[in-house]
Amino acid sequence: MAIVRKLISQSTVDGPGNRFAVFLQGCNIRCAYCHNPETQAMHDDEAHEMSVVDVIRELEHCVPFLRGVTVSGGECMLQPEWLTELFLAVKRLGQIRNHPLTCLVDSNGTIPFSHYPELMQVCDGVMLDVKAWDEAVYSRLTGAPSNQVVRENLGWLLGCDKLTEVRIVCLSGRVDVETILENIAETFDSIGRKAPVRLIRFRPQGVVGELSNHPMPSDEQMNNYARFAHELGLGVTIR
Amino acid sequence: MSDIYSIVTSQKLSYEQKVVALAHAAEDTLSVLNIPERTRYYMESGVICNLNEGNAPYRPRYIMPDYEKAVRQGVKFLELDPPQDLDELLTFLQVLYRHVPSITTYPVFLGDLDRLIEPFIDGLSDEVVKRKLRNFFIYLDRTITDSFCHANLGPEATRAGRLILDVDRELEQAVPNLTLKYDPAFTPDDYAEQAIYTSLCVANPAICNDVLNRKTYDRYGISSCYNILPIAGGSYTLTRLVLPRLAAMTDDKQEFLTKLLPEAMQCMADYMSERIRFIVEKSGFFESHFLATEGLVERDRFVAMFGLVGLAEAANHFAPGKKYGTDPEADDVAEQIMQAISDFVAHYTCPYCEIADHRLLLHAQVGIDTDHGITSGIRIPVGDEPQSIYDHLRHSARFHRFIPTGCSDILPFDITGKQNPAAVLDIVKGAFEVGQKYVAFYASDSDLVRITGYLVKRSEIEKWNSGQAVLQNTTQLGAPTYASAHLANRKVRGV
Structure with missing residues (x-):
């Protein structure tokens, strides 16, 4: 069983194509810009225990319209065994229906993927949040002591060709966007492979606390980040 | 007077x-058509509606010339030799279009434009081709002032097709209406995505399920409001059965299914046969018009479209308190009605419809500007759409299977769809896989909107509503329909 916050049968912002998205309850960090802080606690009245079979039942009638399934959170890697079981079932369903489904993970990267080889066998890729590169910047933003594992995950996932996308939420003053981009480019160079980078504009909707009234970065600011990334040889999109 | x-x-x-x-x-x-008294009764009560086709038809309603043949052999009557380069081709088509009759007096079908143009653009740069296409499209939009005018693309990707999509997006015009024939085996994803992106910008093109629709005839095209008709042929007539008006005559479903519906269908079918006979035997069209005498249309490739409208309201009438689209009871009644209609046309023999094995072919008629409380064809009324788009499309598929000569859904998408056309394509693939036949989109912020199948600019509707003359005839039809059918309230699908 997993604690599931909600299921969305049609999502176009959780990976390539049209996807069925599963949002698990519970997160291990506390990002100041989190736009769904209600998913942070491990338990919540609006979250429900669901078995893999429960989710598959909801998924079944959507299959012809989908490219795949994305599991997000909260932080879905806090429930890795269930995730493995779900992905196995999704793959099986796709096979039976003769409609292959891809399985993606949307993660904050704080749990080492290399520790879960069985999961990585059935997971087609990870959309990895790189929230900051400098450890102090990261700690101030997320409340977590270190981003060492995130950095390791970046290289490891790229090395085994499971890095679907790198995501950076852009918020000047709180996120070292340029430093992240420089280090991503360096990692890509050292491994000799690239992955798409998505620059996500900070939006105050849903945010609680100190950033709830913080303005969004301007178009100009976002374009500057994108230009900087281009100069580093990165393929970026803005959302 | x-x-x-x-x-x-x-x-x-x-x-x-x-x-x-x-x-x-x-x-x-x-007054040249023999119309029996009972038929007159159904016509006067609005149950049988001839869509203002006129009392003495002197040409088929929809004509689908074989433009490829015309380009190959030239047109003697118009003193046009086969074109040799792109300029000659575009002039050739402009002249020919001017002389293609139809119910609207404008051509309703402009051909497989990508395939017509593709052989003429070798050696020309994209910029040169686009400049010529831009002028061509402006000419079409300003002279064919009626957006029941349709050009087709696909299913294969072509350079011409891609350039047409580019030009269409840049110009934002109501004419020509475009449809991409889509077959996952022949249409590459990136081309389909370009079409969908264009559609989310300018409400054009629509996407047609080529796999299912090509089963109807050997060569087909999409004309006017998504009519699926044989190329080198067309449709003599489109008469429609206004189901809610017939349903209003009784509260007894059995009486409806066993008495009223069969009688009204018989009257309508006989009336259509009468129209067909007049066109073929009296009007002289097939003996004298150059399209027929030069073999650009063939008499035995014409069909007749048996239209129906308002299935939703008729079903709801016999399932009180239930809603077609979301309640199984109402949907089951609708299926009974469709089965009865389908059985009738399968057994009725009409004259001069060789390509359809002498059967009338069903068509989900989209409605006209004076319809109130009558939903297009077999669509779900605005406001009653299922929460899930998948349920909506499955519902369509359930009823589309009855309709060979055109049925469709129109789905407004949230503007975020533009950022992920691949996701919208996944939904189209799913829809077609479950049996949906034709789908059109527009973005919720688009100036161009699809009314019932044709395109109108919201800005033009405002102009017309304020009493000013407008260029497009279809704005006059679209303005009242946009309001009376509550189209602004169509369920916007977030992606």
């Missing part, structure tokens, strides 16, 4: 619109 006087003196009709309206008025002074 007062009607004619009001046409002559109108300040809201353009000169061309007056000429067409006067021709209609003249035709309607004749």
Whole structure:
């Protein structure tokens, strides 16, 4: 069983194509810009225990319209065994229906993927949040002591060709966007492979606390980040 | 007489619109069709509606010339030799279009434009081709002032097709209406995504399920409001059965299914046969028109479209308190009605419809501007759409299977769809896989909107509503329909 916050049968912002998205309850960090802080606690009245079979039942009638399934959170890697079981079932369903489904993970990267080889066998890729590169910047933003594992995950996932996308939420003053981009480019160079980078504009909707009234970065600011990334040889999109 | 006087003196009709309206008025002074009393009763009560086709048809309603053949052999009557380069081709088509008759007096079908153009663009740069296409499209939009005019693309990707999509997006015009024939085996994803992106910008093109629709005839095209018709042929007539008006005559479903519906269908089918006979035997069209004499249309490739409208309201009438689209009871009644109609046309023999094995072919008619409380064809009424788009499309598929000559859904998408056309393509693939036949989109912020199948600019509707003359005839039809059918309230699908 997993604690599931909600299921969305049609999502176009959780990976390539049209996807069925599963949002698990519970997160291990506390990002100041989190736009769904209600998913942070491990338990919540609006979250429900669901078995893999429960989710598959909801998924079944959507299959012809989908490219795949994305599991997000909260932080879905806090429930890795269930995730493995779900992905196995999704793959099986796709096979039976003769409609292959891809399985993606949307993660904050704080749990080492290399520790879960069985999961990585059935997971087609990870959309990895790189929230900051400098450890102090990261700690101030997320409340977590270190981003060492995130950095390791970046290289490891790229090395085994499971890095679907790198995501950076852009918020000047709180996120070292340029430093992240420089280090991503360096990692890509050292491994000799690239992955798409998505620059996500900070939006105050849903945010609680100190950033709830913080303005969004301007178009100009976002374009500057994108230009900087281009100069580093990165393929970026803005959302 | 007062009607004619009001046409002559109108300040809201353009000169061309007056000429067409006067021709209609003249035709309607004749009474040459044999219409039995019971048929008259159903016509006067609005159950059988001939869509103002006129009392003495002198050409088929929809004509689908074989443009590829015309380009190969030239057109003697118009003194046109086969074109040798792109300029000659575009001029050739402009002249030919001008002479293709239809119910609207404008051509309703412009051909497989990508395939017509593709052989003529070798050695020309994209920029050169686009400049020529831009002028061509502006000419079409400003002279074919009626958006029941349709050009087709696909299923294969072509350079011409991609350039047409580019130009269409840049120009934001209501004419021509475009449809991409889509077959996952032949249409590459990136091309389909370009089409969908274009559609989310300018409500054009629509996407047609080529796999299912090509089963109807060997060569087909999409004309007017997504009519699926044989190329080198067309449709003699489209008459429609207004189901809610027939349903209103009884509360007893059995009486409806076993008495009223069969009688009304018999009257309508006989009336259609009468129209077909007049066109073929009396009008002289097939003996004298150059399209027929030069083999660009063939008489035995014409069909007749048996239209129906308002299935939703009719079903709801016999399932009180239930809603077609979301309640199984209402949907089951609708299926019974469709089965009865389908069985009727499968057994009725009509004249001169060789390509359809002498059967009338069902068509989900989209409605007209004077319809109130009558939903297009077999669509779900605005406001009653299922929460899930998948349920909506499955519901469509359930009823699309009955309809060979055109049925469709129109889905407004949230503007975020533009950022992920691949996701919208996944939904289209799913829809077609479950049996949906034709789908059109527009973005919720688009100036161009699809009314019932044709395109109108919201800005033009405002102009017309404020009493000004507008170029497009279809704005006059679209303005009242946009309001009366509550189209602004269509369920916007977030992606």
